């Protein structure tokens with residue numbers, strides 16, 4: 001075995017959260033149980049913590065902790081809900097930082113002068129530091145660095161000047177900037193808000209007469225709910241005893257759904273806006289085959305998110321699709337409490353090659369992105385060791401060159417391989433015979449079929465919204481946690 005140094009921990013784009021909410025109109029529904037099932041479907045969006053808060057006659061009961069859904073929301077933990085309650089909100093969280101504490105787990109349950117609420121959030125508030133400073137100077141004391149706690153504080157502050165909770169949420173949404181899809185439960189209402197750019201997905205569905213909201217539609221499939229539509233950028237949805245209400249609180253200036261939702265983050269069986277994630281990833285693969293054709297014996301994907309684009313490449317090129325890698329699904333998901341050195345070793349073990357599939361063959365391998373290049377180097381190394389005669393790497397994302405300020409863990413562009421190497425140098429570093437990245441404009445043509453514009457700032461530097469003045473570090477030198 002050669003000794004490649006691998007930093008697999010930060011060599012993928014990660015997202016920070018999945019949210020879910022339900023307002024029960026059908027008395028037989030168990031909102032806590034449905035929330036847990038929905039969180040299982042959203043687990044790919046965050047594996048660091050999980051939680052549910054249920055509103056029972058104005059009293060909030062919650063279970064949340066660090067860990068996977070199956071570890072936190074056990075059958076015995078769920079007994080506290082007693083199968084009761086009319087409204088629930090639920091959350092899974094990813095954090096790239098070492099802030100694995102229960103106080104940062106969501107949903108947050110807040111008690112303030114006008115009552116109580118529970119809240120959970122997905123995204124990243126870009127004026128976090130300014131708002132937090134303003135609140136702290138007014139005497140606020142925070143228990144965490146989460147965006148959710150900041151939003152809750154702003155809502156509570158606004159509530160003193162507003163007649164209703166939805167007016168306070170509306171005013172809070174106008175005050176905060178950046179990427180946010182959040183869900184709030186008051187004692188009698190479920191409220192869901194998406195920022196005016198639509199950075200993070202949020203959709204609404206129905207189960208019986210009851211309404212549900214979720215980061216992705218795959219959560220609806222898991223509970224037997226029907227996808228109605230995406231929450232529009234700048235829209236607030238309120239569900240109460242009177243029914244479903246839509247309020248356009250801010251007009252979208254530019255549609256900017258995170259392109260990485262299509263590339264990697266979202267589940268292939270989800271609908272983003274009006275587009276199937278699986279279909280769009282296949283289209284990316286077809287485009288790669290047009291831009292970077294090559295003679296080869298098989299096309300394969302790096303599981304799981306490279307598989308759909310690989311199928312598209314195979315269909316377009318006529319080269320047979322074949323499985324080259326097996327992924328150990330039990331490694332790499334629940335690593336919250338594992339030391340870094342052991343994490344790297346476990347992640348390295350996660351992929352293994354089907355040797356007989358690649359030995360002596362020219363292989364096109366499709367992956368979703370290259371951040372630092374170490375993962376791609378590891379993959380090519382595995383294929384070489386297994387006897388592949390040629391390895392042609394195709395990437396269903398453009399070269400990454402810029403930081404993300406809207407909720408993904410891309411923070412230091414100096415470490416991005418495409419900023420330090422040309423494509424030829426990177427190909428050489430990785431050890432592949434050829435390397436090709438999809439063209440960003442072609443991607444935008446393809447995603448336009450999904451019905452909404454995208455953010456491509458980490459590829460182009462064209463930020464759709466203002467970026468933070470203070471670069472994600474507050475006055476305590478702690479990372480803001482999502």
Ligand code: SF4
Nearest residue numbers: 258259404408455458
């Ligand atoms: S900068 Fe990149 S990762 Fe961040 S929201 Fe935009 S497309 Fe997504």
